[in-house]
Amino acid sequence: MEGAFLESNPENKGNIKKIKESVNRFLQQLLEKKVVEWVLTPYINPENPLPERRIITKPEEAIKADPLTPVIPGFPMSTFVSEITREKPISKPLAVLLKPCEAASLVELVKFRQANLDNLLTIGVDCYGSYHVLDFKKMVEEGEKPFERMINALKNNKGDELFRTACKTCLKPVAENTDLNVGIIGVNNLFIQANTSKGTETLKKIGLKIVENKERDQKIKELIEERGEKRKGMFKEFLKELHGLHKLNKFFEDCINCHNCMEVCPICFCKECFFESELHPYVYEKYIKFTIEEGTIQELEGKLQFHLGRLIHMSTSCVSCGLCEQACPQEIKLFKLCGPVSENVQKSFNYRAGEKLEETPPITTFYEEDLGLTEKQAE
Ligand code: SF4
Ligand code: SF4
Ligand code: SF4
Numbered sequence: 001m002e003g004a005f006l007e008s009n010p011e012n013k014g015n016i017k018k019i020k021e022s023v024n025r026f027l028q029q030l031l032e033k034k035v036v037e038w039v040l041t042p043y044i045n046p047e048n049p050l051p052e053r054r055i056i057t058k059p060e061e062a063i064k065a066d067p068l069t070p071v072i073p074g075f076p077m078s079t080f081v082s083e084i085t086r087e088k089p090i091s092k093p094l095a096v097l098l099k100p101c102e103a104a105s106l107v108e109l110v111k112f113r114q115a116n117l118d119n120l121l122t123i124g125v126d127c128y129g130s131y132h133v134l135d136f137k138k139m140v141e142e143g144e145k146p147f148e149r150m151i152n153a154l155k156n157n158k159g160d161e162l163f164r165t166a167c168k169t170c171l172k173p174v175a176e177n178t179d180l181n182v183g184i185i186g187v188n189n190l191f192i193q194a195n196t197s198k199g200t201e202t203l204k205k206i207g208l209k210i211v212e213n214k215e216r217d218q219k220i221k222e223l224i225e226e227r228g229e230k231r232k233g234m235f236k237e238f239l240k241e242l243h244g245l246h247k248l249n250k251f252f253e254d255c256i257n258c259h260n261c262m263e264v265c266p267i268c269f270c271k272e273c274f275f276e277s278e279l280h281p282y283v284y285e286k287y288i289k290f291t292i293e294e295g296t297i298q299e300l301e302g303k304l305q306f307h308l309g310r311l312i313h314m315s316t317s318c319v320s321c322g323l324c325e326q327a328c329p330q331e332i333k334l335f336k337l338c339g340p341v342s343e344n345v346q347k348s349f350n351y352r353a354g355e356k357l358e359e360t361p362p363i364t365t366f367y368e369e370d371l372g373l374t375e376k377q378a379e
Pocket of ligand 3: 254255256257258259260261262327328329330331332334
């Protein structure tokens with residue numbers, strides 16, 4: 001890969017904790033040199049323990065940007081991009097800072113024509129892991145610094161027990177399909193990686209020297225391999241835990257059918273959800289026909305149909321962000337289900353969500369015969 005080291009302040013060299021300042025100077029330069037007119041980024045508001053999403057228009061505001069913050073509060077950034085570009089491309093050049101899972105969901109949203117990349121400079125930020133929004137808030141309120149905690153875990157390559165489950169098993173520490181990446185993994189100083197000609201042009205406009213960085217490639221590869229092993233083991237356990245209707249019913253026992261998991265999911269973008277429409281009772285009747293074989297029928301309030309139906313709708317494009325789990329007020333460990341199921345579904349279609357912009361999502365082209373199912377099985 002090629003890119004540039006940011007060494008505008010020589011004191012920062014090798015000091016990864018100072019990296020935040022270097023990123024902000026980089027964003028400032030994007031605005032000063034008019035590469036973009038706006039920057040959409042997590043932003044520090046001292047009155048709020050959680051970062052806010054803001055569009056920065058003045059270079060001096062860039063010092064409050066916080067794109068590397070190890071938390072995704074509420075909705076993913078890709079949902080914001082979808083909201084501002086779905087109808088028509090953004091009118092002014094905008095740089096958007098995305099964690100790798102947010103960049104992946106943006107790719108899926110573009111494929112579904114729910115977002116438009118015209119006039120956007122997409123900048124991925126390396127992500128070693130993020131904390132549950134409530135853990136993050138608690139840390140800040142108690143005076144602990146989540147960013148430094150994450151950086152220390154990265155430096156020692158020991159992970160963090162407090163990372164969200166999706167993050168402990170994440171195979172995308174570095175964003176794919178972005179113009180640039182802010183690299184903190186496998187480097188001693190901030191590395192801005194250029195992935196597209198637009199990205200390379202941007203670095204040149206800012207006057208940065210472009211160099212090769214093979215060492216970073218190797219370290220990223222090692223991290224993904226290590227996580228891959230962990231993920232395999234954990235997913236196997238999760239599937240065992242949830243195998244069968246009884247275990248699934250138990251899993252969703254405390255679900256209050258609030259649909260928060262669906263609201264926050266970047267892939268669940270439908271304006272009108274089938275499970276909130278008048279058509280839903282029909283499926284409920286069909287479900288009762290299946291459960292009658294069990295001898296008893298549990299009153300499910302449509303919960304399981306909703307979750308299984310949602311899995312069918314989003315599993316081909318799920319990006320393993322785990323935000324559904326974070327949004328659940330009942331603390332249901334949803335990633336145990338959507339993580340492994342989505343991985344298996346995507347494998348069966350030889351598809352990886354967020355990987356290739358030019359690929360068609362299987363849900364838009366899938367026919368029952370593709371999986372060799374009989375008519376009865378497909379039912
Ligand atoms: S799922 Fe991956 S990219 Fe997303 S916040 Fe967690 S570690 Fe970062
Ligand atoms: S189902 Fe959950 S893990 Fe998958 S994309 Fe949606 S919010 Fe993320
Ligand atoms: S967010 Fe939790 S409680 Fe609400 S519908 Fe989803 S699983 Fe059920």
